[in-house]
Amino acid sequence: MKIGIIGAGKWGTALHFALLQKNEVYITSRHKHNLTNFVSLEEILTLEYLILVLPAQVIREWLQAHPLSPHHKVMLASKGIDIKTKKFLNQILEEYLPLNHLAFLSGPSFAAEVSKGLPTAVVVNSTNENLAKKYAAAFPDFMKAYISDDIVGAEIAGAYKNVIAIAGGICDGLQLGNNARAALLARGLVEMDRFAERFGAKKETFLGLSGAGDLFLTASSKLSRNYRVGLGLAQGKKVEEILKELGEVAEGVYTARAIYEIAKEYAIYTPIANEVYRILQGKDPKQSIIDLLERNENDSSNC
Ligand SMILES: NC(=O)C1=CN([C@@H]2O[C@H](COP(=O)(O)OP(=O)(O)OC[C@H]3O[C@@H](n4cnc5c(N)ncnc54)[C@H](OP(=O)(O)O)[C@@H]3O)[C@@H](O)[C@H]2O)C=CC1
Numbered sequence: 001m002k003i004g005i006i007g008a009g010k011w012g013t014a015l016h017f018a019l020l021q022k023n024e025v026y027i028t029s030r031h032k033h034n035l036t037n038f039v040s041l042e043e044i045l046t047l048e049y050l051i052l053v054l055p056a057q058v059i060r061e062w063l064q065a066h067p068l069s070p071h072h073k074v075m076l077a078s079k080g081i082d083i084k085t086k087k088f089l090n091q092i093l094e095e096y097l098p099l100n101h102l103a104f105l106s107g108p109s110f111a112a113e114v115s116k117g118l119p120t121a122v123v124v125n126s127t128n129e130n131l132a133k134k135y136a137a138a139f140p141d142f143m144k145a146y147i148s149d150d151i152v153g154a155e156i157a158g159a160y161k162n163v164i165a166i167a168g169g170i171c172d173g174l175q176l177g178n179n180a181r182a183a184l185l186a187r188g189l190v191e192m193d194r195f196a197e198r199f200g201a202k203k204e205t206f207l208g209l210s211g212a213g214d215l216f217l218t219a220s221s222k223l224s225r226n227y228r229v230g231l232g233l234a235q236g237k238k239v240e241e242i243l244k245e246l247g248e249v250a251e252g253v254y255t256a257r258a259i260y261e262i263a264k265e266y267a268i269y270t271p272i273a274n275e276v277y278r279i280l281q282g283k284d285p286k287q288s289i290i291d292l293l294e295r296n297e298n299d300s301s302n303c
């Protein structure tokens with residue numbers, strides 16, 4: 001299969017390495033990168049099967065500036081929510097391409113480990129089963145690719161887990177212990193699922209790779225940029241300083257705000273995401289822990 005990757009950041013480069021095992025893969029980016037088959041955007045756009053791997057906040061403007069043609073099929077590999085429009089990334093892509101030309105990648109997949117050929121399992125989500133199978137078949141043997149049609153579930157899970165990962169980093173940075181982290185992740189998963197249910201997601205997506213799988217990975221490892229943002233916040237650093245030190249995208253910083261605003265609009269109970277948002281706005285993390293430990297009548301469900 002011939003594939004064109006747009007975005008040579010950490011994840012785009014890792015996917016390029018992985019997919020090259022079985023396919024003819026081309027890659028492009030804003031800046032020139034020293035990679036096999038690095039070509040111009042014009043050349044990439046002559047291909048039918050594309051993978052878009054840009055930070056979530058630039059997807060909308062990129063699509064506006066670079067119109068795709070009706071023959072393109074796109075698999076989105078980014079994880080986030082557009083904060084300006086408060087739209088999930090699938091909703092944004094659906095404005096530019098027919099739904100049956102779209103697929104969405106989810107699941108536990110640190111770029112650093114994929115780049116070393118270490119095993120993992122991912123999910124290709126699409127309402128077009130043939131398209132999902134086509135992209136899934138392109139993955140190398142060390143990446144087991146499942147397929148699903150729960151696009152909205154995968155998109156929300158991939159975005160939300162980054163916010164809980166920031167909370168995980170705060171929890172460990174404050175040395176609150178293993179019990180606290182397990183409680184946080186379990187309640188985080190219930191919260192993600194409750195939020196997503198409102199938008200028609202399937203529960204099983206949250207029990208599988210896209211939900212629990214990616215959440216447990218990201219919210220407990222220093223390989224995660226979002227977790228490292230949490231560690232920095234626990235040390236009392238300002239978010240601007242942490243992001244500057246990081247030098248890569250930490251989607252949870254923007255997604256926390258999007259979830260806070262969407263949850264308010266739809267009256268969804270999202271206590272952990274709300275506290276992450278408030279900490280990013282300058283609230284003392286220790287006060288957030290005290291507030292989260294207070295009993296609330298909404299907490300009695302799915303405990
Ligand atoms: N890293 C990982 O382990 C994983 C990441 N993801 C998701 O993939 C997405 C990308 O992450 P990742 O690759 O790690 O991020 P990086 O920060 O490593 O790279 C993002 C790349 O996007 C390009 N870019 C940035 N701004 C613009 C813009 N305005 N227009 C065009 N291109 C731009 C840059 O390319 P250039 O250098 O050429 O300018 C940059 O290198 C995120 O949503 C992330 O959550 C998903 C799974 C795993």
Ligand SMILES: O=C(CO)COP(=O)(O)O
Pocket residue numbers: 079107108109110111162165214217218223224225226227249250251
């Ligand atoms: O989504 C990821 C792994 O599946 C990467 O997480 P971070 O962006 O927090 O590094």
